Amino acid sequence: MSKEITPRQTDHAQWYNDLILKGGLADYSAVRGCMVIKPYGFALWENMRDQLDRMFKDTSHVNAYFPLFVPRTFLEKEEGHAEGFAKECAVVTHYRLKVNPDKKGELMVDPESKLEEELIVRPTSETVIWNAYRDWIQSYRDLPLLINQWANVVRWEMRTRLFLRTTEFLWQEGHTAHATADEAVEETRKMLDVYADFVENWMALPVIKGVKTPNERFAGAVDTYCIEALMQDGKALQAGTSHFLGQNFSKAFDVKFLSRENKLEHVWATSWGVSTRLIGALVMAHSDDQGLVIPPRIAPLQVVIVPIYKGDDQKALIDAKVSEIMKELKAMGVSVKYDDADNARPGWKFAEYELKGVPVRMAIGARDLANNVVEVARRDTKEKTTVSMDGISAYVKSLLDDIQSNLLERARSFREAHITRVDTWEEFKQVLETKGGFVSAHWDGTGETEEKIKEETKATIRCIPLDNPQEEGACIFSGKPSRERVLFAVAY
Amino acid sequence: MSKEITPRQTDHAQWYNDLILKGGLADYSAVRGCMVIKPYGFALWENMRDQLDRMFKDTSHVNAYFPLFVPRTFLEKEEGHAEGFAKECAVVTHYRLKVNPDKKGELMVDPESKLEEELIVRPTSETVIWNAYRDWIQSYRDLPLLINQWANVVRWEMRTRLFLRTTEFLWQEGHTAHATADEAVEETRKMLDVYADFVENWMALPVIKGVKTPNERFAGAVDTYCIEALMQDGKALQAGTSHFLGQNFSKAFDVKFLSRENKLEHVWATSWGVSTRLIGALVMAHSDDQGLVIPPRIAPLQVVIVPIYKGDDQKALIDAKVSEIMKELKAMGVSVKYDDADNARPGWKFAEYELKGVPVRMAIGARDLANNVVEVARRDTKEKTTVSMDGISAYVKSLLDDIQSNLLERARSFREAHITRVDTWEEFKQVLETKGGFVSAHWDGTGETEEKIKEETKATIRCIPLDNPQEEGACIFSGKPSRERVLFAVAY
Known part of the structure; x- marks a missing residue:
């Protein structure tokens, strides 16, 4: 596959697809609208997920796991919710295939395995979760219930785009239960702040916090709060939402609790989620015509070192020095790779790591070694600097911080100007x-x-x-x- | 819900269910055969998953994510595989619901949304993954491909049991591609060793490594290796499998590579998996009639401290001491909780943490404080010891190690005797x-x-x-x- 990237100005949509496919983040799959998240893209998602997970746990949330399937009658229980999701869902109607008697080697749905009630592959889990909460909540002492789930969900989108809108996607969905409306609203806002903190300080992407108009609300919510980001082509992207659900789901699923005042009351709810869509936002916000630009704090690989040498003797000297530097960087918590593969020229490697958005590239040649220097290139500005080997690790560590804040500032200036x-x-x-x-x-x-x-x-x-x-x-x-x-x- | 546990001798199956439901690991769901993994159970799974993930990464594997859906024709491609899985799968046939015109408030499958080709909810991902590998592998330089996926899978089981056999379960599935049969067999064996290491040294459960007979092989495998554990009721449990798939899937999906010798050859494959079933094994291997017994290395909570006091003055003194101990324990990487809730008596708390299998319980009363001692109870043997406060953290840390090895030895003796x-x-x-x-x-x-x-x-x-x-x-x-x-x- 050619590694050439269509320039942004020529065709923004193609530029985006090129970055994702050629940068190794994801691939199309044989299943309509579904993508394969490739190892490099998944490593990025893992870094994002792990940081979000820490932030959820730091705000007293715990993880759990609820079933993939939503019975059809559950979806019917909350009217607005049903309207929002029934039109685009994968429906399981049978539980068995059998050999097709008319076509050798083929399988067919066994009509005898028809389900009495269809199952929907979850487009979101409010209904399944609130059905479970009915058994878990009796008294105010059981509240608040602060649960998050990392899961795959399916929405049958007609037009799909890698990461931005796929039939199946990965996300987290928080579902919390509270004794009062005020406390639920507070939770809704708190999680919006957590999202904004994450997107700004880890993804280097400034966001505007706001509330949606009734037209744009989540199906089943009383209020939908959101964070909105701006892409380089001037389009906005909703990066996360946090919903105050009022008592809509507790009423639909009859979830009541005995209050401190000994009254039976319906529970107040929130839900909030971000998804692999954030990767699409990341790509469109920071990348350029040479490839991806990934903020250091979530980059799968922060630093790559490429040796430039002739012959084994030079290589051995460079190896020894690199081994020292890598040890120091790793001790500082920096992820670093030494690419000394002999099947590609340094120039090819430079282009490859630029394409992949690795924040810092170091190149070390024999003459550099003699002069006790190393060439350091930063991905965000593409500046190259020759730096002394003395204190190089501290320099790189600080450069990573600098890149992180530069990316945020750059995106913020762009956003402010727009x-x-x-x-x-x-x-x-x-x-x-x-x-x-x-x-x-x-x-x-x-x-x-x-x-x-x-x-x-x-x-x-x-x-x-x-x-x-x-x-x-x-x-x-x-x-x-x-x-x-x-x-x-x-x-x- | 009563917290009484049916004794093992009375009814082993009921004892098992009681432990899981009353211990807070999981709950039944409204969806046939699917369970809800509750926060305590999920925290246990997270600890198991994170350790396995580290072990996979230490052996050069990377994570990726492939689609949930398997097109029907994919399943047909490998004959043995199709036979094994077609009889028990969730089949998606439609992509939309609509308002039922005959029944107010009800939804129905929209017949106009019928899929041309049915989609199966993955029972395992060999077919989807090997279809993707066709595009990813051209040359021996692309090999080996060492990919793992953490995912949910669905097998339509007729008889289900919490954790042991559920319609949907969580697992990891490794799918690797190699240039030679020898290398693939070596990978198959290596991952079996990783599983055995994990189950023995983290779950404290000794296993026997072996190979399955043809009758018991994975559908589509040339050889299935397994680890087998023994439960307290004398029944065996397959704790993990690692399959040498030969060229079955590379032939079915036409995945070839150009070898070093410049010949076009089919790729060699392995796959290997463990699932939330391991939690079932854990429960049955170590628990007793008082509740769960969880090995310290994977316990969601390793130490709980319960204060015993009269009045605020005593409480304040205990609080201060506990705060010191907790700080020390946390610095040692021990997870510890101080349960000073005032709505339950100490005796109730003791029973609760026994039920939940927390490895070490400390109780501190006013007199203990005066004598500079603390009562330490270990969950595995239920021994209580009065220990000096001096060096208490180091004592507890070492006690956790001791419990871990004792559980393994106890299970090993039982296994050897059986x-x-x-x-x-x-x-x-x-x-x-x-x-x-x-x-x-x-x-x-x-x-x-x-x-x-x-x-x-x-x-x-x-x-x-x-x-x-x-x-x-x-x-x-x-x-x-x-x-x-x-x-x-x-x-x-």
Whole structure:
């Protein structure tokens, strides 16, 4: 496979696919809409998952595992939820195949194995989990219940894109139960903060925290909070959501508890999730025409060292020095690889690690060794520097921190430059067409206007930012009065 | 729910279920044959998974993720494999539900969403993975490919039991590709060793390594290696398998590579897996009539400290001391909890942590504090000792090691006492009926005899042990000549 990457400006969608396929993150599979997450992509996901998992545990959550299958009648119990998910789900109707008597070597569904009640492959687990919570919660002493699950889910998407929208994807879903509405809202907001912290400080991607309009809410939620990120092509991407579910699911599944005041009350709920979609966001936010750019704190490989030599004697000297450096770096918790494979030239290796987004590359030649220096290239800016070998590990360690903050700052500057305040419909359309990004504008608060704006411009209301300043204004579309601006964008 | 455990002698199956349900490991779910793994059970699985994952990575394996769904035609490609799995699989036939026009509030399968080709929820992933490997492997330079996947799988079992046999279960499946048969066999054996190391040294459960007879082989394998453990009721349990798949899957999916000698050859394969079934083995191997007994190295909680006090003044003194001890223990990497909840008496707590199998319990009262001592109870032997506070952390740390090795030794003694050599059919039947355990006996090597023995006694050949001594003998059933003994047992 050619390793050439289509430039961003030529074809953004193809650039994105090239990065993922040629960078070794994922591959298409034979199953419609499903992808294979390849080892390099999965190592990235493991780093993201492990950090999120630590953050969940630090906020008193525990993990559990609930069944893959949702009985059809469970989905029916919460009306809004059913409407949202019934149209796009994988349905198990039978539990056996048999030899096809008419076609040699073929199997067919055994009609005698039809299930009395169909099973849905979980698109999300509220129903299965709240059905279990009914048995687990009796008293206020059983609350709060703070449970998270790492799982695969399936939504039968018609148009799929690697990581961004796949039929099956990996995610975590938190499902918590509380004695009061206030406590549940607090949890919803707390987990939004955890997501924002993770995406900004580990993925180096600034986000705007906000709340969704009723049109954009999760099916079954009272309020959906979200974090919204901006991609380099000016489109927004929803990076995570946290839902206040009110008593919708506790009522649908009859989950009550005896309060401190000895009253039987329905439980209050939240759910929150992020998925492998975040990898798509990561790719689109930081990468360039040479390949992926992965923030050091979640990079599967942080440093690669490439030797440049002629003959075994030079190689042996370089090996010895590299072995020292690697030992020091590993002791500092830095992941490092020495690529001394003899079947590729250094230039090919440089391009390969650039493609894979390894944050720091070191090249050591015989002359460098003689001069006690090493060439260090940083992936984010592509700057190369010749650095003394003395204290090289501390230098690299600090460079990794520098790259991490530079990526965040770069993305933040881009994002700040792409939030445009507009006050007229003409301006609104023009900004979306020419500049893209978030458009901050007044809106009359109706779903009808929201729908029409979407029809005409493809832009949706990404969120009403938290702590949004209140100001008098007129809706850019209807001209009706408005009390605050909201953020519009064309989104992934 | 009553926390009383049915005694082992009264009803072994009920004892097992009581331990799992009342110990908080898992719960039944509303979905037939599927269970919910509760937080305590999942924390145990996380510890097991994380250690196995480290061992896989230490042996150069990487993780990846492949689709949940197997197209029906994939399953057909390897004949033996199809025969083994087609009879018990969840089949997805449709991708949409719609509102049932005849029944208000109900959903029904939308007949217009019928899939052209059915999708099977993976019972195992050889077919999906080998289909992907076709694109990933061209040359001997791409080999070996050493990939592992942590995933959920579904096998439609008619009779299910918590952890031991559930419709959906969690597992890992390694799938490796090699240039030569020898290298693939070596990998198969290496992973068997990894499993044995894990089960013996982390789960404290001795195992016998062996190879399966053709009747008991994995569907699609050339050879199936296994580790077999013995439960307290004298039944055997297959704790893990590692398969040499020959070229069966590379031929079925046309996966070839250009060898060093520039010849196009089919790739050699292995696969190997362990699952949440191991938790069932753990429960049955070590527990007693008071509850679970969990080996310290994988215990979700290793030490619990319970205060015994009257009034706030005593409590404050105990709190201060406990805080010191906990800090020390945590610094040593010991997981420890201070249970000072005021809604339960110490005696209730003692019973609760015994039920949950926490390896070490410490109780500290006001008088203990005055005497500078603490009461330490070990879960395995239920011995209580009064120990000086001086150096208590080092004492507890060493006690945990001691419990770990004691559990292994205890299980090993039991296992050794339950391997019985027999030379006649009468003896064979009698041992199985009265004593149970492994029966070491001569067998004529035919599947027919194996089948008949199973019909008459329910015993199967668990394995032909590795490095089995060769000795002349006569088959206990047919009297025909035999060159080695094999291990029979009634198994889970």
